[in-house]
Structures are given as C-alpha cells and as structure tokens.
Amino acid sequence: MTDTKIDLSKYENHLGRKHQMVRLLWSVTWALCASWLPRSVGKGWKNLLLRLFGAKISKTAHVYSSAKVYYPPFLTMGEYACLASDVDCYNVAPITIGANTTVSQGTYLCTASHDVTNPLNPLITAPIVIEDQAWIGAKAYIGMGVTIGQGAVVGATASVYKDVEPWTIVGGNPAKFIKKREVGNEK
Helix, strand or coil, X not given: CCCCCCCHHHCCCCCCHHHHHHHHHHHHHHHHHCCCCCCCCCHHHHHHHHHHCCCEECCCCEECCCCEECCHHHEEECCCCEECCCCEEECCCCEEECCCCEECCCCEEECEEECCCCCCCCEEECCEEECCCCXXXXXXXXXXXXXXXXXXXXXXXXXXXXXXXXXXXXXXXCCEEEEECCCCCCC
C-alpha cells in the first residue's frame, strides 16, 4: 500500500484548442453529412469528407456510415481497406490500415490511455499499425502501440495488447497465438 493520493481535480487535457476545434467541426460534419446514410452508400462522399479533414484515404477504401473516426488527420487507409459498421477508431495518435485489410464491425481501435503511475493520470498515446491483408474480427480490441503484421487475423472479441506476427491467427483475452495462417488459391 502507498499513501499517494489521487486528485483528479488537477487533471488537464493537453490535446490543445486546435485539436478540439477540428474534433468539434468533424463530429458535426459527419453527423449531418454521412452518419445517417445506409452503411455502404456514398463511399466516395464519405472518403471525400474524411480527406477534407486531413485523412489519407485511398479512393477504394471503404468507411461505413456508423464507423466513428475520432480525429481524421491521424487516419491513413490503403487500397481496399475497410472500417466496417460500428468500428470505433479512437485515433488520438495515428492509425494506419494497410491495403486489402478489413476491420470488422464493432472493433475498438484505441491509441490512448492514461499513465496510472502518475497521480494525475496524464494521457499517453501510441500509434496503431494494421499492415496489408490483415483481418480484424468483430468486436476485437486493439490497444495503443500495437502492430498487426501483414496477413494476420485477429479473432472476434480478441483483446490485443502486443504486436501480432505476420501471417498468424490470434484470439482470446489477452490474444494468444492460435496457428499460422495459410491461404490457398482462389477456386
């Protein structure tokens, strides 16, 4: 036990005014111009809105209407990358999603936490990288600072706190190696 006292009355958000203004404008824009569209309608329109707010998104990337992007300037999506329904992309730090990668419905991508060793619990951040040809299963959690290797699969509802090797399949909480991923030829 320790005698340290936690006093959050002194907590400060250090993200800055510009960041907060972009967030406010972005939230209103997405709510009015895209979130009400049927999930897969208006792909080009939604990509344009994200690009106008600083995202680096391929023309073939797909962001479903119910997906939440916290801060577009910190989002990069490659060719045929997909953020499916109800994905929560909490990108206080950069998130990169590679080509031909799917982030399935209900997944939470979280680039921030708080330093629990400091009594003021200051915000800490680290980027997430999901490499090409990966698949993140439904309702998975990907934590800050994690890299999902090329071709890796994260099973549904898995919680990932450490890097995932390329061409492996992981699952569980915390996510553990299940087996190597082997992809056959198209039939």
